[in-house]
Amino acid sequence: MDLRPAPGPHHMIRIPRLVLAGLSGGSGKTIVSLGLAGAWARKGLAVAPFKKGPDYIDAAWLGLAANRPACNLDPFLMEPDAVRALFVERAKGLDLAVVEGNRGLFDGGDAKGSVATSQLARTLDAPLVLVLDATKMTRTAAAVVLGCNSFEPGFKLAGVICNRTAGDRHRSILRQTIEEYTGVPVLGMLPKLRQNPISERHMGLMSNWEQEGLEDILSGIARTVADHCDLDRLLDIARQAPDMAPATEALWPPTLPGPKPRIGYVLDAALWFYYQENLEALRRAGAELTPVSLLATDPWPELHGLYLGGGFPETQARALADNIAVREHVRALALSGAPVYAECGGFMVLCEELHAGGSIYPMAGVFPLATTLCDRPQGLGYAEAVVSAPNPFHPVGTTLRGHEFHYSRCIPRSSYTGHGDPPVMALRMERGAGMLHGMDGAVMGNTFAAYTHIHALGAPHWAVNFVRAAQAAREGAALSGLSRQGSALDPLGG
Structure with missing residues (x-):
């Protein structure tokens, strides 16, 4: 299938979008992604949720948070043109798209970072916000952000959300050093949570099929993220993403003639x-x-x-x-x-x-x-x-x-x-x-x-x-x- 974008500005589609990434698994990007999708959905926005990679469970939780089925975008399982075409098809006409990355920001299938979250952000031409676990860290956080912001040529972070912060003084130092030394805006400061609001097991998060009180869990996460993140600035960054081109051919297989089995x-x-x-x-x-x-x-x-x-x-x-x-x-x-x-x-x-x-x-x-x-x-x-x-x-x-x-x-x-x-x-x-x-x-x-x-x-x-x-x-x-x-x-x- 040739899914290359059609030329011509009149074909372009406006899709506000954000990619959320972490430094590694367990950084808190899932909670932030669930919280942002849920907070915006509760404000009446139509949110298209996406999960980078093959994970079924995170995608199911994202779909519940956004009140819309989530879609997996996997650069290993699909060609880049198909990734773009699927993203456009699922997100067009909605208010914004939230894409949760997987593993670390630059972690891919090889030393070049193929199929990494950073590469997906490039494929989608989407602003990327880093979720940083700031546990027992102050000024070093700025060095980490600076390194991420300059690691790949042509790649720039749109912002940082600090997770697991310990108090007002901790948050003040983090914000001051990150913004002063890196120029990357701090868009949120999440406190340490006493416990993970979603239970975990050996496969990662426990499935929504096995959790009770789903609405309470998701509304609690949405409130926490809304209270400690700048939703308006994040939405403005999402809206600054450039327009996207649709695919030139359909993604889907042809319909076989004859009765439907x-x-x-x-x-x-x-x-x-x-x-x-x-x-x-x-x-x-x-x-x-x-x-x-x-x-x-x-x-x-x-x-x-x-x-x-x-x-x-x-x-x-x-x-x-x-x-x-x-x-x-x-x-x-x-x-x-x-x-x-x-x-x-x-x-x-x-x-x-x-x-x-x-x-x-x-x-x-x-x-x-x-x-x-x-x-x-x-x-x-x-x-x-x-x-x-x-x-x-x-x-x-x-x-x-x-x-x-x-x-x-x-x-x-x-x-x-x-x-x-x-x-x-x-x-x-x-x-x-x-x-x-x-x-x-x-x-x-x-x-x-x-x-x-x-x-x-x-x-x-x-x-x-x-x-x-x-x-x-x-x-x-x-x-x-x-x-x-x-x-x-x-x-x-x-």
């Missing part, structure tokens, strides 16, 4: 990690999407395909195991030949067993494999794989870019789990851990499952192939139904 996607406390763009790409390709639950007892509608995203199935292991009817339904759907696509947590559900907390829980049993929870990450970071075996979703020879973040590992067939032949592994990992022996992407029939998450805009073939396979399943089900009907009316079918 119905693809279910699991959306509950067990599995909820989905990029909105993945779901939209399926819709654009011609699917009718319907949410289903692995935890509820409600009957599912007729499905011609199933998408199981990531999540935390280990937190719902007992409920998943006890819902026997749904487990059997998932297995039957896979055995029917309907396309089933699973990522990470979804893969865990499709295995025979989930080992967690000293217990073994039965799962759907599509793959003769098991997964077990570990104390340390078993796959962490960006991944790259070559498709090495046939499957309905990814052409052989394609290079996929994705990411992994899982504490579970795959257990191959053994004396206590697994039966039948082991599945084919369709992804040869060039970067990342995968499932077994440097491979990922288990395939059985039309079912594909991997620890590797992909983004539909970085793998434009995926949605079209998924919908095409679901169309075939729908046609097969219709023919099967006609055959059964004919047999019931007349043994000869006539």
Whole structure:
């Protein structure tokens, strides 16, 4: 796809925008991003929230704060032109966009800082505000800001927000030294909070599915940031961002001709990690999407395909195991030949067993494999794989870019789990851990499952192939139904 901006000033679009970055993970940029998005939304502004990188949980919290679904911008998973085009599509017509960075300001995939937050700010031509953890720091903070402001040629900070400040004297010295020695304006001074308003776990922030009192949490963060940051100056800086050009071509796949197949996607406390763009790409390709639950007892509608995203199935292991009817339904759907696509947590559900907390829980049993929870990450970071075996979703020879973040590992067939032949592994990992022996992407029939998450805009073939396979399943089900009907009316079918 050629997504280069169209020439000509009459095509330009005004999008006020800010990128928030920190010196490292844990600097407080998430709290500041949530607070700014929430404070402006509560003032009646239409805020477009974005998260840099592949993180699902921060993006979900940003969406709640802004009252609008958040969008992930990932320079590793998508080309720069696609990043710009997606940003413009999601933010145009709104009052401003808030982009939360990830890791440190200049931290990227190599020594040159590729795919760093600073590079994303350049791609979006967006002002960048640094969130600085000022714990036990005064004049040194100015040296840090000065270094950041001069580290990359042509890059300048639009402002600084100091976090975890200790008192009025501390804040006074910070403001005076930073502004005097660097010329970078201080736009906020957040106090130390007695505790993180959002609980954390090994995967980062705890998901909103597991938190009570969401409105109180988010309104408290918004009040704190509004009370200690200069919202008017920050908004003025966002409005000074230059206009942006739209893309010359559409981001989305073409709609396949023919009847719409119905693809279910699991959306509950067990599995909820989905990029909105993945779901939209399926819709654009011609699917009718319907949410289903692995935890509820409600009957599912007729499905011609199933998408199981990531999540935390280990937190719902007992409920998943006890819902026997749904487990059997998932297995039957896979055995029917309907396309089933699973990522990470979804893969865990499709295995025979989930080992967690000293217990073994039965799962759907599509793959003769098991997964077990570990104390340390078993796959962490960006991944790259070559498709090495046939499957309905990814052409052989394609290079996929994705990411992994899982504490579970795959257990191959053994004396206590697994039966039948082991599945084919369709992804040869060039970067990342995968499932077994440097491979990922288990395939059985039309079912594909991997620890590797992909983004539909970085793998434009995926949605079209998924919908095409679901169309075939729908046609097969219709023919099967006609055959059964004919047999019931007349043994000869006539």
